[in-house]
Amino acid sequence: MAERISLGLVGARGYVGAELIRLVAAHPRFALAFVSSRERDGQRLADHEPAYAGDLRYTNLGPEAVAGQGVDALVLALPNGMAAGFVAALDWVAADPVVVDLSADYRFDDSWHYGLPELTRARAAGARRISNPGCYATAMQLAVAPMRDALAGPVQCFGVSGYSGAGTSPSDKNDPEKLRDNLMPYALAGHIHEREVTRQLGHPVEFMPHVAPHFRGITLTANLHLARSFSRDEVVQRYREAYAGEPLVAVSDEAPWVSRIAGRHGVEVGGFTLADDGRRLVVVSTLDNLLKGAATQALQNLNLAFGLPETMGIPT
Ligand SMILES: NC(=O)C1=CN([C@@H]2O[C@H](COP(=O)(O)OP(=O)(O)OC[C@H]3O[C@@H](n4cnc5c(N)ncnc54)[C@H](OP(=O)(O)O)[C@@H]3O)[C@@H](O)[C@H]2O)C=CC1
Ligand SMILES: CC(=O)N[C@@H](CCC(=O)OP(=O)(O)O)C(=O)O
Numbered sequence: 377m378a379e380r381i382s383l384g385l386v387g388a389r390g391y392v393g394a395e396l397i398r399l400v401a402a403h404p405r406f407a408l409a410f411v412s413s414r415e416r417d418g419q420r421l422a423d424h425e426p427a428y429a430g431d432l433r434y435t436n437l438g439p440e441a442v443a444g445q446g447v448d449a450l451v452l453a454l455p456n457g458m459a460a461g462f463v464a465a466l467d468w469v470a471a472d473p474v475v476v477d478l479s480a481d482y483r484f485d486d487s488w489h490y491g492l493p494e495l496t497r498a499r500a501a502g503a504r505r506i507s508n509p510g511c512y513a514t515a516m517q518l519a520v521a522p523m524r525d526a527l528a529g530p531v532q533c534f535g536v537s538g539y540s541g542a543g544t545s546p547s548d549k550n551d552p553e554k555l556r557d558n559l560m561p562y563a564l565a566g567h568i569h570e571r572e573v574t575r576q577l578g579h580p581v582e583f584m585p586h587v588a589p590h591f592r593g594i595t596l597t598a599n600l601h602l603a604r605s606f607s608r609d610e611v612v613q614r615y616r617e618a619y620a621g622e623p624l625v626a627v628s629d630e631a632p633w634v635s636r637i638a639g640r641h642g643v644e645v646g647g648f649t650l651a652d653d654g655r656r657l658v659v660v661s662t663l664d665n666l667l668k669g670a671a672t673q674a675l676q677n678l679n680l681a682f683g684l685p686e687t688m689g690i691p692t
Pocket of ligand 1: 413416454458478479480510511669670
């Protein structure tokens with residue numbers, strides 16, 4: 377049997393950490409070496425995550441302790457602003473595991489690989505420090521990329537996320553009472569994903585996020601102004617060609633529904649609607665923010681980093 381690849385996870389109590397534990401528990405090659413959480417220190421992992429059948433317990437490991445674990449792969453699923461301490465500790469002891477950071481901390485750092493495999497896998501070879509894209513940012517890029525060379529003027533993106541996107545720390549954006557019968561607009565200009573997508577696509581994107589009462593899943597409606605007139609067939613053909621052979625991207629004629637993407641690992645792109653003059657296109661993408669928007673994408677990146685098939689351990 378092939379040797380197991382040891383994986384440590386910091387931020388294991390969070391929504392994203394929990395999804396990654398489920399994926400790794402079922403993966404043929406990765407094995408959890410430690411799962412770190414302050415709040416659950418000492419508790420059995422299997423009591424919280426039945427998908428995991430082993431004896432591991434959560435531990436509360438700071439940066440130095442994590443750097444000393446000697447794992448092959450390290451995943452950071454912490455709130456923004458916390459990754460640098462862990463990276464500095466690795467550097468200090470000259471430990472060089474493959475690191476996947478799920479936060480926004482290294483998405484603007486060119487010395488890290490930006491891991492959105494469908495768009496960046498050609499640059500993935502040899503990457504050991506990998507920044508996982510944002511959840512909305514993944515939905516936006518996959519909705520816009522096939523038309524990138526035909527855009528005229530900024531793209532507008534209207535995003536609606538389930539409240540798991542706001543993590544487990546209590547706030548208005550994950551308070552079910554405040555969200556009941558509600559749609560909460562926030563960060564209507566300058567959201568970090570607006571800057572992230574603008575940078576990655578090399579084209580201005582204007583992003584208006586909202587949070588809704590459902591738990592998981594993003595609907596992203598993108599409004600694209602085009603440099604010339606397109607027919608609908610031509611547009612659909614472009615998307616089908618761009619994502620042919622992509623097991624995690626489904627191109628659909630109809631606009632996808634978020635209720636159908638929750639719990640699924642891929643992205644659905646569809647609903648292609650053109651204005652009468654053929655120069656304005658509306659495209660809808662949906663994904664599960666905790667899966668393709670976070671944990672599933674992290675596993676794609678880990679598989680690539682270790683030379684494994686990109687979708688190993690990902691139900692497609
Ligand atoms: N939720 C989503 O849809 C997406 C999230 N992301 C990103 O993934 C990361 C994790 O998100 P998510 O799972 O939602 O977040 P959560 O708030 O659910 O979890 C955060 C995790 O970090 C730990 N943590 C919190 N504060 C600290 C701290 N000061 N020191 C050490 N550990 C801490 C928590 O565990 P404990 O307190 O027990 O230590 C918990 O395990 C974030 O960077 C987020 O932006 C990316 C894409 C989508
Ligand atoms: C509903 C909600 O609050 N969503 C989060 C985005 C998800 C996230 O975790 O941000 P990153 O992907 O950049 O890490 C937000 O808008 O900040």
